Amino acid sequence: MPPVAEIRSALLAWYDRHARVLPWRSPPGSGERPDPYRVWLSEVMLQQTTVPHATPYFLEFTRRWPTVVDLAAAPDETLMAAWAGLGYYARARNLLACARAVAVDHGGVFPDTEAGLRGLPGVGPYTAAAVAAIAFDRPANVVDGNVERVMARLFAVETPLPAAKPELTRLAATLVADRRPGDWAQALMDLGATVCRPKSPLCERCPVAFACAxxxxxxxxxxxxxxxxxxxxxxxxFAYVLRDGRGRVALVRRPEKGLLGGMRGLPTSDWSDAPAPAPPVAADWCELGEIEHVFTHFHLTLRVATAEGDWPDAVWVDEVEAAQALPSVFRKALALSPGPRAPRRGGRRST
DNA sequence: CATCCGTGGGA
DNA sequence: TTCCCAAGGAT
Structure with missing residues (x-):
């Protein structure tokens, strides 16, 4: 039997000394509950996303929308533009849907139980447990990738992921207790992030090394x-950079679902494993080169062509503003193409 | 249960 | 260069 009580007290003591200072976090042991809105927002932003990447977005979002009711009132387009660059854009659509559900169905107040939170858009098992524990002091079993890794090591679980997930969740549950549940969840995740790292874990600094199988x-x-x-x-x-000669580029609105769903983007050809097709719109095309981009489940080589001309259903947007609101793959493509104020002849060659 | 869905930093 | 993967959720 693992020394549960010792593990718990050792890790909480470690957290009291080493908790990272984060904009959405209240100091450990302060007894001060953080704003549920900020906890929820941070948890959604941090889904599959690093703290350094998410932090500036969190600060900007909370500056522009201090409460969930403010966020609920934001136009879709504005919200999606503010999320641009953070990735996994379904999160942004669900974020807005969730804010509106809280504003309309819950009087602007977040549900304070795991089950209540679980019913909100974009709130899955992890986020519901995390918000319940951190914002409402509920003894929820908060299991993310960090916790899975810590459990796998602490108990030397031989089952490979993802099949091991239920087992790791059960093991994590054996350590949850009524005392300081929010701090416990964050302590476990901080440990995984800073000490029990995926590579080169710092076991000599680990407060629970004494129990680690x-x-x-x-x-x-x-x-x-x-x-x-x-x-x-x-x-x-292909990605197509179409200009009107007055500092604007043509953008299209992508379908609500699927890759980069709901975001604005450059007009493109289909993306397939076949050689890229020629530009479909008659124009004096100049090919500028190609960019590489990596999505979750495929690599993309995008040839970038530019011309002056029109595109079906395009909206014309100032180029500087446009780049700001685009997913990274299109920012790359736009950066490859010289703007009207810095014209450049010829194109880059790939090889 | 498998697949889809971004991005950027580090080894 | 290449590979890994980070505070997951929806379908």
Missing amino acids: ALTTGAPDAYPRRSQKADRPRRRG
Whole structure:
């Protein structure tokens, strides 16, 4: 049997000394509950996203929309533009849907239970547990990638991920208690982020090394076991930079669902594994080169062509503002293309 | 249960 | 260069 009480007190003591200062966090042991809106917003932004990447977005969002009711009133287009660059754009659509649900169905107040939170758009098992624990002091079992890794090592779980997930969740549940549930959840995640790291874990600094089964194997970084990854195919296509000669570029609104759903983007060809097709609109095209971009499940090689001309259903947007509101893949494409104020002849060649 | 969905930083 | 993957959720 693992020394549950010792593990808990050792990790909480460590957290009291080493908790990171983060804009959405209240100091450990302060007894001060952080604003549920800020906790929820930070948790959604941090889904599959690093703290350094999400932090400036969090500060800007809370500056522009101090409460969930403010956020609920934001126009879709404005919200999506503010999210541009953060990735996983379904999160932004769900964020707005969730804010509106809280504003309309819950009187602007977040549900204070895990079950209540779970029913909100974009709030899954992890986020519901995290908000319940951190904002409402509920003893929820908060299991993210960090916690899974810590459990896999602490108990030397041999089952590979993702199959091990239920087992890791059960193990994490054995450590949850009524005392300081919010701090406990954050302590576990901080430990995973800073000490029990995916690579090169700092076991000599670990407050629960005394109980770690993976450490005794001599290769703690070999946990969690993982089943083999599928390799990413490569797709090819065109992006089209159409200008009106007055500092504006043509953008299209992408379909609500699917890749980069609901975001504005440059007009493109289809992206397939076949060679990229020629530009479909008659114009004097100048090919500028290509960019590489990596999505979650495929590599993309995008050839960028530019011309003056029109495009079906395009909206014309000032180029500087446009770049700001675009997903990264289109920012790259736009950056490749010289703007009207810095004209450049010829194109770059790839090889 | 498998697949889809971004991005950027580090080793 | 290439590979890994980070505070997941929806379908």
